Amino acid sequence: MNNIVExxxxxxxxxxxxxxxxxxxxxxxxxxxxxxxxxxxxSTTMKLMMNLLKADxxxxxxxxxxxxxxxxxxxxxMGFVYDSNVFYESLNLKDIRRIVAPAYKNWDDKQFYDYIxxxxxxxxxxxxxxxxxxxxxxxxxxxxxxEAEFIMMDEPTAGLDPVFRRELLDILQEIMKDGRRTxxxxxxxTSDLERIADYITFIQKGKILFTDSMEDxxxxxxxxxxxxxxxxxxxxxxxxxIERSSYGFTALTNDVAGIKAVLGNRVSMEPATLExxxxxxxxxxxxxx
Amino acid sequence: MANLIRRDLIIQKYQLYLFIPFILFxxxxxxxxxxxxxxxxxxxxxxxxAYSYDEKVETNILLNSLPYTRTQIIASRYIGAIxxxxxxxxxxxxxxxxxxxxxxxxxIAIGAGIxxxxxxxxxxxxxxxxxxxxxxxxxxxxxxxxxxxxPTVMFFEEYLTPVVDFLMNVSSFxxxxxxxxxxxxxxxxxxxxxxxxYQRKTF
Numbered sequence: 001m002n003n004i005v006e007x008x009x010x011x012x013x014x015x016x017x018x019x020x021x022x023x024x025x026x027x028x029x030x031x032x033x034x035x036x037x038x039x040x041x042x043s044t045t046m047k048l049m050m051n052l053l054k055a056d057x058x059x060x061x062x063x064x065x066x067x068x069x070x071x072x073x074x075x076x077x078m079g080f081v082y083d084s085n086v087f088y089e090s091l092n093l094k095d096i097r098r099i100v101a102p103a104y105k106n107w108d109d110k111q112f113y114d115y116i117x118x119x120x121x122x123x124x125x126x127x128x129x130x131x132x133x134x135x136x137x138x139x140x141x142x143x144x145x146x147e148a149e150f151i152m153m154d155e156p157t158a159g160l161d162p163v164f165r166r167e168l169l170d171i172l173q174e175i176m177k178d179g180r181r182t183x184x185x186x187x188x189x190t191s192d193l194e195r196i197a198d199y200i201t202f203i204q205k206g207k208i209l210f211t212d213s214m215e216d217x218x219x220x221x222x223x224x225x226x227x228x229x230x231x232x233x234x235x236x237x238x239x240x241x242i243e244r245s246s247y248g249f250t251a252l253t254n255d256v257a258g259i260k261a262v263l264g265n266r267v268s269m270e271p272a273t274l275e276x277x278x279x280x281x282x283x284x285x286x287x288x289x
Numbered sequence: 290m291a292n293l294i295r296r297d298l299i300i301q302k303y304q305l306y307l308f309i310p311f312i313l314f315x316x317x318x319x320x321x322x323x324x325x326x327x328x329x330x331x332x333x334x335x336x337x338x339a340y341s342y343d344e345k346v347e348t349n350i351l352l353n354s355l356p357y358t359r360t361q362i363i364a365s366r367y368i369g370a371i372x373x374x375x376x377x378x379x380x381x382x383x384x385x386x387x388x389x390x391x392x393x394x395x396x397i398a399i400g401a402g403i404x405x406x407x408x409x410x411x412x413x414x415x416x417x418x419x420x421x422x423x424x425x426x427x428x429x430x431x432x433x434x435x436x437x438x439x440p441t442v443m444f445f446e447e448y449l450t451p452v453v454d455f456l457m458n459v460s461s462f463x464x465x466x467x468x469x470x471x472x473x474x475x476x477x478x479x480x481x482x483x484x485x486x487y488q489r490k491t492f
Contacts, residue, residue: 014491047491047492050353050354051353052350052353052354052491052492053491053492054491071356071358072356072357072358073356075354075355075356075357076356078354080354082350082354084347085347086347086348086350086351086354087347087351088300088342088348090300090303091299091300095299095300095302098299099292099296099299099300100355102292102295103292103355103356103357104355104356105356
């Protein structure tokens with residue numbers, strides 16, 4: 001399986017934040033969800049991927065090429081959707097097309113107008129009159145009109161109403177159908193990912209905690225509930241974080257098999273959602289994985 | 290590259306309608322002004338206005354996400370500025386001609402020279418400044434320029450008579466030639482500085 005994006009030991013120090021020694025692989029042909037709390041480093045990672053920021057250390061390869069010598073070629077094949085509007089606000093889509101289209105060798109006007117029609121976007125209204133959802137669709141239409149093989153979306157669902165979010169997820173599912181595209185998609189609304197992601201990358205405090213297939217995540221992680229008397233030091237090590245209450249404890253583990261073997265029926269287990277994982281990992285005292 | 294330069298026209302298509310009335314205003318209301326001054330205003334108009342759009346972080350994110358290199362983005366700015374200045378001067382010349390306002394080739398040369406000098410100083414400064422401060426910087430810079438240009442010229446005339454005498458004695462061809470040389474060097478240095486600043490910029 002090929003990696004479309006590879007980070008090797010990437011470190012970037014910003015004024016009041018840094019990401020350290022990041023290793024990241026994005027698999028070709030799949031949807032990878034990128035989750036993490038606000039301020040965990042999602043946008044910084046995505047900016048590094050787009051070469052808007054340059055790494056202090058480490059290598060970033062996209063399509064097996066590096067930015068230093070292949071910047072244009074990489075960006076020809078990449079589509080982007082940012083969390084805020086990057087297009088000139090006062091212009092309408094027709095004018096934006098006039099600016100963006102000539103930048104790409106593979107621009108397909110027919111495709112563009114087809115998507116505009118499909119997404120029900122007005123061509124003659126200024127972008128500033130667009131709702132958040134329309135702006136997102138406009139970015140997506142542009143990304144899809146130049147045959148982008150890799151589409152990077154930074155928080156595309158943030159600020160969208162539930163109906164539109166579902167519509168967007170359907171659109172994304174559809175564009176993934178032919179298997180030619182790869183999607184990397186950051187969000188803190190984890191239920192979106194449970195629907196469409198094949199892989200999950202989890203970032204916390206500037207470090208990637210894991211990249212796993214959705215199935216692996218669901219197999220390995222679980223919420224464990226039981227009485228306090230089953231917990232001892234060794235057992236504690238099998239949990240990422242334990243929440244104690246007067247009734248007992250709830251804890252997150254990434255070692256379902258181990259817990260089953262040791263505690264068996266003395267505890268109850270239920271599948272952990274991505275949100276559970278995010279929540280418990282945030283409070284974890286130790287770094288795990 | 291040509292696309293990036295053409296972009297300047299698309300983003301300010303409405304402001305462009307103001308361009309000709311703006312020049313006409315100067316031709317009629319500024320009859321006391323030297324013609325070269327109007328050429329400076331005309332040459333400055335489009336590139337600086339385009340620039341005010343580009344100061345936004347979002348615009349830089351867009352341009353840098355499209356298949357352009359940072360080197361190309363800066364080059365388009367510097368080449369575009371010369372191109373639009375030239376076009377603006379041609380249009381202004383035509384308007385001068387139509388409305389019978391006298392001017393000389395020297396006015397055009399001096400106007401273009403001053404405009405290019407202003408670009409040379411303002412572009413790197415803009416790339417250095419934080420977005421949002423550029424408008425203020427331009428306004429202050431322009432006021433300073435207008436206020437100080439008079440006294441400076443007077444200062445030179447008064448105290449530096451030998452220098453002025455010398456300049457008077459040298460053929461005007463030599464003056465223009467060396468002026469052109471200095472401005473070209475200034476523009477090139479400015480380009481290199483902007484390039485260095487922009488390469489290091491984070492968005």
